[in-house]
Amino acid sequence: AQSVTQLDSQVPVFEEAPVELRCNYSSSVSVYLFWYVQYPNQGLQLLLKYLSGSTLVESINGFEAEFNKSQTSFHLRKPSVHISDTAEYFCAGVSGGYQKVTFGTGTKLQVIP
């Protein structure tokens, strides 16, 4: 069974509109959660991470994600998207005692001018 679930395969949104990309994790996944981004024709790179402490984490380019234990979610949000945010976004979590990192199936964010 998938430990990390991304409910939306594609999300189109107009430029300057807000966006939320959804991610849910199973209870088997440790409380280390990540969002990675893959821009067109580029490799995967870390966007932000939740390890402990404050449940709200932010990236340098305006994205934020909130760890919600009661809803087992780690949704990614941005209040106003830019064309340059067009990319595929992957949620990931750590499971297993030996730090196996499991990824969701990805969400393609398409920002429309």
Next chain:
Amino acid sequence: GAGVSQSPSNKVTEKGKDVELRCDPISGHTALYWYRQSLGQGLEFLIYFQGNSAPDKSGLPSDRFSAERTGGSVSTLTIQRTQQEDSAVYLCASSSRVSSGANVLTFGAGSRLTVL
């Protein structure tokens, strides 16, 4: 090296041939991961190394797939008797163990395999 290096970047092979994909992780990173990225399938976990040992091989799709890591550094993913369904981008990532135990992965650019 400065980043994770993978070779070849592109490989086209005929069905039934064997292929080897190489990953050179960041110097000092003890953990190394292989993933497969297929269209519409997201990132599929293949295998994870801690040092030279592989605690989890559960993601290898069949016994045609194998991987090894030597000297705690370079890893090779070997696919024997390739099939068309093996066509994908094979991604390697490495990480260092941080005190919190969480793994932040640094990915290579990937090896795109096309089986004709």
